[in-house]
Amino acid sequence: MIKLTIDNRPVEVPDGSTVLDAARSLGLNIPTLCFLAGVKENRPSCMACVVRVNGDTRLVPSCSTRVTAGMVVASETPDVKAARRAALELLFSDHLGDCISVCQRACPAHLQIPETIRLVAAGKMDEAIALVKENIVFPGVLGRICRAPCEQGCRRKQYDGPVAIQLIEREVADLAGQRYVPACAPATGKRVAIVGAGATGLSAAFFLLKLGHRVTVFDDHAEPGGQMRAAALPAGVLEADIETIRQIGLEYRGSQRLGQNFTLDELRPQYDAVVLAVGGMAQTDYRQLGAAATERTIRISPVNFETSVPGVFAGGTCIRASYDPARSVGDGKLLAECVAGHLAGRSVQIGVKEFTSTIPKLTTEEYRQLLNGANSALTVHELIGEAQTAAGRCCHCDCRAANDCKLRVVAENYGVNPKAFAGEHRRAFEIIRQPGGVIFEPGKCISCGICVAIAAQAQEPLGLTFIGRGFDVKVGVPLAGTLADGLQKIGAECVRHCPTGALEFER
Ligand code: SF4
Ligand code: SF4
Ligand code: SF4
Structure with missing residues (x-):
């Protein structure tokens, strides 16, 4: 047995172990990308696992460094972490992929756009309705009056026009009718008062009701809806969306004006939390609302609203300079998360952006690669009533591995800036499809060699190999074979262990 210390902690491991083995036996989380125990161990390339040994200036990969007696390892110091981050940022300098699609990132109401589109394209309308309604409580309204920034961002826009995302949302909403009744968690016994029955207040009410809280919404108008009532909407659209909230227990008290008919200090003892979701509150004299406060204006935490x-939250047009219905709907969802966190006694932090890498502008030929199989150009007018055809135009630019990509997880943990080393040169965008099976995106490959090693160990007749040299090296099938030739037996295993979305199943 060999004795050493890692981060000042003594550890004893069998002779021949690596520093990574020793660190893992201590429960330390050293990231690895190109290492796969029992398959590929000794040729490190990603450098995500570097550590400092015996104070050396040079860092070494822990996955291939053998332990020696008395070794002193530093694995969590700021310089080691910075080196790992730099190694990851170098990988992203040559990485071509959208982890999250541009349309998704642009939606202020947080609709799961690509997943919704794929369900519609597959004709799974009940599932599409449930997904849309779970995420947006006003799809009928937003399907008509949203400014559709998702379509502005849609990758296909630069090629032959965006996917008609708003039309799809609208048609799913119209189809929903009364088919969808949201499932609610068991009653929590907690009560929330929401002041303001516009897009933010009602959206917050919906998500809090779904979590099992009792919600009462106060508004100075007789009917709920706020500024959405002033929008040019076909009859019944707003009511149909609001009906979903009524179905799960919305308690509405109309013609009640805060500061006139009731005060904040009257509400607070009766409810476990109060949400202010009325426009212009940021400039309001707080004391006029009947609150025993010393400040003249409300201060709102940007971290959790x-x-x-304490116990009073505010969001939506309260804190925004202008009204955007989609953003107001999205704000309601965030407010509900913050209030639910408060009621459960846990802290919530909003505004934490999910990590994503981004494909730069593509050439026409690269667009053709991306579009493979997607429906051809059609105008929105031609697509009315044809949500499924419209959905078939989406080219799935979100990464198929986004939820289990090891590279993305590690990048998020290390605060990686994917553009830190962005340069002029980039790889060509390419997608290689094995019909009905594996799809290979060379732009997402980090040349870790795991698939090459798996194929070799399984004695694939042709297998995979590295082609080229230096920075331009890439994984490919020898003798110009197809992916199907190279991965006859072991494709699924390669997909499972690929640390990125370079190898995935066509879904
Ligand atoms: S492979 Fe990983 S890092 Fe690359 S685009 Fe896909 S999810 Fe993002
Ligand atoms: S092509 Fe599809 S996934 Fe890509 S941005 Fe457009 S709608 Fe979103
Ligand atoms: S395709 Fe192969 S070499 Fe490239 S990242 Fe995936 S497993 Fe590694």
Whole structure:
């Protein structure tokens, strides 16, 4: 047995172990990308696992460095972490992929756009309705009055026009009718008062009701809906969306004006949390609302929407300079998350952006690769009533591995800036499809060699190999074979262990 210390902690491991083995036996989480125990161990390339040994200036990969007696390893120091981050940023300098699609990132209401589109394209309308309604409580309204920034961002826009995302959302909403009744968690016994029955207040009410809380919404108008009532909407659209909230227990108290018919200090003892979701609150004299506060104006935390008065939250047009219905709907969802966190006694932080790498502008030929199989150009007018055809135009630019990509997880943990080393040169965008099976995106490959080693170990007749040299090296099938030739037996295993979305199943 060999004794050493890692981060000042003593550890004893069998002779022949690596520093990574020793670190893992201590429960330390050293990231690895190109290492796969029992298959590929000794040729490190990603450098995500570097550590400092015995104070050396040079860092070494822990996956291939053998332990020696008395070794002193530093695995968590700021310089080691910075080196790992730099190694990851170098990988992203040559990485071509959208982890999250541009349309998804642009939606202020947080609709799961690509997944919704894929369900519609597959004709799974009940599932599409449930997904849309779970995420957006006003799809009928937003399907008509949203400014559709998703379509502005849609990758296909630069080629032959965006996917008609708003039309798809609208047609799913119209189809929903009364078919969808949201499932709610068991009653929590907690009560929330929401002041303001516009897009933010009602959206917050919906998500809090779904979590099992009792919600009462107050508004100075007789009917709920706020500024959405002033929008040019076909009859019944707003009511149909609001009906979903009524179905799960919305308690509405109309013609009740805060500061006139009731005060904040009257509400607070009766409810476990109060949400202010009325426009212009940021400029309001707080004391006029009947609150025993010393400040003249409400201070709102940008971290969790809680105001300077504990248990009172504020969001939506309260804190925004202008009204955007989709953003207001999205704000309601975030407010609900913050209030639910408060009621459960846990802290919530909003505004944490998910990590994503981004494909730069593509050439026409690269667009053709991306579009493979997607429906051809059609105008929105031609697509009315044809949501499934419209959905078939989406080219699935979100990464198929986004939820289990090891590279992305590690990048997020290390605060990686994927553009830190962005340069002029980039790889060509390419997708290689094995019909009905594996799809290979060379732009997402980090040349870890795991698939090459798996194929070799399984004695694939042709297998995979590295082609080229230096920075331009890439994984490919020898003798110009197809992917199907190279991966006859072991494709699924390669997909499972690929640390990125370079190898995935065509879904
Ligand atoms: S392979 Fe990973 S890092 Fe690359 S685009 Fe896909 S999810 Fe993002
Ligand atoms: S092509 Fe599809 S996934 Fe890509 S941005 Fe457009 S709608 Fe979103
Ligand atoms: S395709 Fe192969 S070499 Fe490339 S990242 Fe995936 S497993 Fe590694």
